[in-house]
Amino acid sequence: MxxxxxxxxxxxxxxxxxxxxxxxxxxxxxxxxxxxxxxxxxxxxxxxxxxxxxxxxxxxxxxxxxxxxxxxxxxxxxxxxxxxxxxxxxxxxxxxxxxxxxxxxxxxxxxxxxVRRLPVDGAQLEGISYLRAFGNAEQIRAEGAGKRVVLIGGSYIGCEVAATLTGLGAQCTIVMQEDVALSRTFGAEAGRFFQSQLEQHGIAFVAGDALERFEGSGDAVERVVTAAGVTLDADAVVIGAGVxxxxxxxxxxxxxxxxxxxxxxxxxxxxxxxxxxxxxxxxxxxxxxxxxxxxxxxxxxxxxxxxxxxxxxxLGEDVVHDVVPYFFSDLADWASLEYVGPAREWDREVVRGSYESGEFSTWYVSGGRVAGCLSVGRSDDLDHARRLITAGEALEPADVVRLGDASTDLATIGPAAA
Ligand SMILES: Cc1cc2nc3c(=O)[nH]c(=O)nc-3n(C[C@H](O)[C@H](O)[C@H](O)COP(=O)(O)OP(=O)(O)OC[C@H]3O[C@@H](n4cnc5c(N)ncnc54)[C@H](O)[C@@H]3O)c2cc1C
The missing domain is CATH 3.50.50.60 (FAD/NAD(P)-binding domain)
Structure with missing residues (x-):
């Protein structure tokens, strides 16, 4: 009982x-x-x-x-x-x-x-944080504002935290395995757009490299050493290595x-x-x-x-989960992205708008099917992306091209909304 x-x-x-x-x-x-x-x-x-x-x-x-x-x-x-x-x-x-x-x-x-923890040498030193709960954020703010901060990981946590801490006067460097920030999810071209936004605000990158160890002469972290032998002075470290x-x-x-x-x-x-x-x-x-x-x-x-x-x-309703997953991320107020997908793989990226203008949607197409869509400043495009992802049908090659023509009404592409 x-x-x-x-x-x-x-x-x-x-x-x-x-x-x-x-x-x-x-x-x-x-x-x-x-x-x-x-x-x-x-x-x-x-x-x-x-x-x-x-x-x-x-x-x-x-x-x-x-x-x-x-x-x-x-x-x-x-x-x-x-x-x-x-x-x-x-x-x-x-x-x-x-x-x-x-x-x-x-x-x-x-x-x-x-959070995924990285068990490297020096991982126990003070000043090394992960971010999942309120207390972690408070610690990162206290230790990172106005300081030299190294972020491990070029995905959205590393990029967002670097952007926010830069606004608090920190000098941030991102160490990442990828050659381009955010490229694992959004591809290299869109990733370069986001990375350039971060670089323009003073954030530095050590790309295509991996964390080797942390060093410190006392209890606190003082340096980050990468696999390629790069040494970065650090007052604080934030690790965003996934969950x-x-x-x-x-x-x-x-x-x-x-x-x-x-x-x-x-x-x-x-x-x-x-x-x-x-x-x-x-x-x-x-x-x-x-x-x-x-x-x-x-x-x-x-x-x-x-x-x-x-x-x-x-409650007994006959319902399946048929919602297209949606994700958003803000890099301070420099760039806000929204995404529907997730595209596991794709053979073509079609850009509507342009990276230069800072307003675009990138369509990830696999075998003619829309598998995902990233938007910066073009939220309305995501409704069409949801419709096309849900339909799951291969588009005519000409329609794939039209996705990238900003003068084309997206409603005329693919099956009509239900
Ligand atoms: C810093 C940060 C920024 C993010 N930003 C974005 C964003 O911009 N856009 C976006 O789309 N997503 C973002 N996310 C992701 C999003 O917040 C998560 O996907 C979401 O919180 C998941 O919710 P959940 O309820 O599944 O799990 P959680 O939020 O992890 O909640 C699960 C809870 O269950 C508790 N728990 C675990 N085991 C037990 C147990 N046995 N008994 C009782 N309690 C237990 C845990 O302690 C935890 O509190 C962000 C996440 C983080 C950490």
């Missing part, structure tokens, strides 16, 4: 759980909803941690997804600083770090992701995991291998009806959208 019973147990204190709670109530759920999260704060937005919260322009309250009063109004109980330690999928009972046992009718596993889904609980519970993507294997309805248990957010590797393959994305919007689909599915 469990200590208590709830209709819906939401495991993880991030946006995927919070969104699921919201849509359960909006969908008419009348039973108890319990959201259990390890962190001390109510569910909050992580994007500001590398942007306005890092710069000091935004507060913790600004970053909260909903104020405390909303949870009361919605009768959603939130346990902060509490972990689910054990999940018995047969009995449908969870054991919390408080020792309390909770049985449930349905559960969501939304345990998110943890790994937090599958600790899921693995111990015996939920099926996806060996290639990491994360919990889910069907198109976001159901896991265990009856009555769903997954959403960074942790969920699901069969995408849009892509015709299993995908896992680590995007703010995906956490919200998947939480919604999981809620509807939990």
């Amino acid at each position: 469990a200590d208590r019973h709830v209709a819906h147990l939401l495991i993880g204190g991030g946006l995927a759980s919070a969104s699921c709670a919201r849509w359960l109530r909006e969908g008419g759920a009348s039973g108890d909803i319990l959201l259990v999260g390890r962190e001390p704060d109510l569910p909050y937005e992580r994007p500001p941690l590398s942007k306005e919260y890092l710069s000091g322009a935004g507060s913790r309250e600004d970053a909260l997804w909903r104020p405390a009063s909303w949870y009361d109004e919605q009768r959603i109980e939130v346990l902060q600083r509490t972990s689910v330690m054990k999940l018995n999928t047969e009995e449908q009972v969870a054991t919390l770090s408080t020792k309390e046992t909770v049985s449930f009718d349905t559960a969501l596993v939304a345990t998110g992701a943890n 790994a889904p937090d599958v600790m609980l899921a693995r111990s519970a015996g939920l099926e995991l996806d060996a290639d993507l990491g994360g919990i294997a889910c069907d198109a309805r976001l159901r896991t291998s265990a009856r009555g248990i769903w997954a959403a957010g960074d942790i969920a590797a699901y069969d995408s009806v849009i892509h015709g393959r299993r995908i896992r994305v680590e995007h703010w919007d995906a956490a919200l959208q998947q939480g919604k689909t999981a809620a509807r599915s939990m």
Whole structure:
């Protein structure tokens, strides 16, 4: 016998759980909803941690997804600083770090992701940070503002943090394995556009190189040494080397995991291998009806959208997750990008607008099919990209060319919107 019973147990204190709670109530759920999260704060937005919260322009309250009063109004109980330690999928009972046992009718596993740590020599020195939670952002601001900061990783965390810290008077250098920043997701040409924005604001790059070790004569980091032998003086270091889904609980519970993507294997309805248990957010590797393959994305919007689909599915609706994943990133106020996809591979990039003008959309085309689209200042193009990605049909070669002709009405390309 469990200590208590709830209709819906939401495991993880991030946006995927919070969104699921919201849509359960909006969908008419009348039973108890319990959201259990390890962190001390109510569910909050992580994007500001590398942007306005890092710069000091935004507060913790600004970053909260909903104020405390909303949870009361919605009768959603939130346990902060509490972990689910054990999940018995047969009995449908969870054991919390408080020792309390909770049985449930349905559960969501939304345990998110943890930063990937780089176990190099000197990794224990002070002044080396990763960024995932409020406290990390505060530490990076305190240690990095006005100082020499080396960022490890040329993806969006490294680029965003470098941009924000530059605004706080830091001198930033990005060390990256890629030859061009952000090129792994957006290709070299678009990457060069973003890198040049950063360079124009004084950010330096050590490209095509890897972190070898950190050095310091005392407790604090003083230097970063790369594999190619470049030595950079550093008062602070921020590592943005990606994240790994937090599958600790899921693995111990015996939920099926996806060996290639990491994360919990889910069907198109976001159901896991265990009856009555769903997954959403960074942790969920699901069969995408849009892509015709299993995908896992680590995007703010995906956490919200998947939480919604999981809620509807939990309430018995016959619904599959058919949302094209959307991502955004801001490099200070120098450039804001939006992206739909994700394109795994592509054989052609078609640019609408131009990199020189700073307003463009780049279309990633694979075998004539639109696989992804990046926009800077052309948000409206993304609706057409969503339609074409969803349709999944190969375009006529002439239509692929027309994607890049800014005078062409995109609505005339490919199948009409449903
Ligand atoms: C600095 C930063 C900037 C970002 N910027 C952008 C951006 O600009 N655009 C964008 O699209 N995306 C961005 N993202 C990504 C986006 O924030 C994430 O994809 C999103 O937060 C994922 O939400 P989630 O609920 O799946 O997981 P999380 O936010 O990781 O939440 C999961 C929570 O569950 C907790 N937990 C884990 N295990 C347990 C357990 N056993 N019991 C209880 N609790 C547990 C964790 O501690 C965590 O609090 C950013 C992320 C970061 C870190």
